[in-house]
Amino acid sequence: HDACDFIIDHAAASSLTRISTPWLVSECDWNDKLIKGASIWLSEKLNKAILKLTNEDYNEHGMGNLVAEIGSAEHINLIVFNQLQRTITGWPGGKPNADDSQRPERKDPYPKTSLIFSPHPDDDVISMGGTLLRLVDQGHEVHVAYQTSGNIAVFDDEVIRFLDFAKDIQKDNSALLEQFKKVREFIDNKKPGQVDSPEIQNFKGLIRKGEALAACRYCGVKEKNAHFQNLPFYETGTVKKKPYSEEDVQITYDLLNKVKPHQIFAAGDLSDPHGTHRVCLQIIYSALDRLVEEKAEWINDCYVWLYRGAWQEWDIADMEMTIPIGPMDMERKKSAIFKHQSQKDSAMFPGNDQREFWQRAEQRNTETAEKYNALGMAEYEAMEGFVRYKFN
Structure with missing residues (x-):
């Protein structure tokens, strides 16, 4: 017009x-x-x-x-x-006993408590696996909070595969055999778009939980430091989620108050196909706002870093901390991503990019390093970039 x-x-x-x-x-x-x-x-x-x-x-x-x-x-x-x-540092948790006036992270305290929020059970290693490995290697106490179960992204065949294994292990368990029969019957008669039964949703969530724990073990994160929040807004069994509620914020608030991290890493890539990353970030912001209002003592000494990865990358001009990744660490990062077997080869919701997540992560991290190199910086194999969110 x-x-x-x-x-x-x-x-x-x-x-x-x-x-x-x-x-x-x-x-x-x-x-x-x-x-x-x-x-x-x-x-x-x-x-x-x-x-x-x-x-x-x-x-x-x-x-x-x-x-x-x-x-x-x-x-x-x-x-x-x-x-x-x-912006370039090999010390994402801060370098101890060094001048930190020109560094993105503080040198003290050391070691730090780092809390990584992962919207889905694999976003941590896909988006900042190299940084996660560096934090662990440098002696920081690393916690990972898996915000949602990720259960809708598991194929039905994965459920059958795990139940076949359980059935063979416990051949005399009549209750398990009956359960297997019931689940198999549901899957065999499942119509396109039909919502999984609560039982199958639970199994799919457990599959992704096991994969996340395997990745934590590989990266050196203590299993007790893996927190599975299973935020309620996600648990609809369908692509469409509920609006987040006070319950989601309270779960996040309680975890923050329990861990009292010196640094928080959260997903800032808001282009995932179904908006889960965006909602998860809003929940974190709401919990942080409440902590600031309540004047929680520990929050004044906490930095919040936003990462991106599977869906998009920060512009170089926006990056405030970049972590170089060497060839060996890139291989370690890919190995951690491979622990998420149900998302490998063919993801349920790949978006517009049909490549596997490890391929996207490798390409984005390599491109970031190439861009820094073209600007005249040192030449690295790959780099992960972060933007700091200032909430106080």
Whole structure:
């Protein structure tokens, strides 16, 4: 229509030129974040390392007033180069006995208590497996909270396979045999789109719980530090979930108060097909807001880091901490992902990307390292990026 107004929020407008690259539209009020984003954009556009950009490069791409304001391209380049370099650390829990004034994480206390929230039972190793392994290797007390059971993402055949095993182990258990017969009959007569019985939903959740525990053991996370929250909003047996409730927030609030972490890692990739990641993050935010309101003492010494992985990645300009992953650690990360057998080969809900989750994770982490390398940073095998959420 010739007279149509579009009313959109900042996220919906993020790809518009005047939001993503405002210097191409008009003069900007420059701040550190905008300078960083503009220089990275220019570096990628011209295929030049940050330190090789010239006054002419900036002038020809709408940033003449930035050069006039800062003084020279060399000065701008150094500012951005140093910002990028300070995001890179091999110590996601902070490096003890080191100057932490230019590091993304604090050196004290050491070791830290780290709590990783995983919306589904495999998001922790898919999205930040390299960082998780590094935290364990460096002696931190790592907890993982699996927010949902993930039961709808398990194929019926997996249930039959596990029940066949249980039946052969306990051949004389008449109750188990009767249960197996009942479940098999339900699956054999199941119609497309039919909701699983509560019994089968429970079995599927137990399958994913076992896989998550296997991944924890492989990574060195203590089994007692694996928390299976099974948040109620998820337990509908269908793709469509319930709105989250006070019960979901209370479960998360109680866990936070029990663990009292020095750092929290949570999923910030909001593009998973059915919105579970988004809801899980909102629940965490609600619990944190309550803790801040109540002035919980430990919350003042807690950093919250948001990761992405299976569905999307942070822009380089947004990353505030990046963890380099070497070739051996990338293999370890993939091995941890492989522990989730029910999600391997063919995931139930792959979204628009038909590749396996380990392939997506490897490609994203490798691409991040390549982008940092192209900007003039050290060349790494792969990298995992994080953005800090400041709640107080």
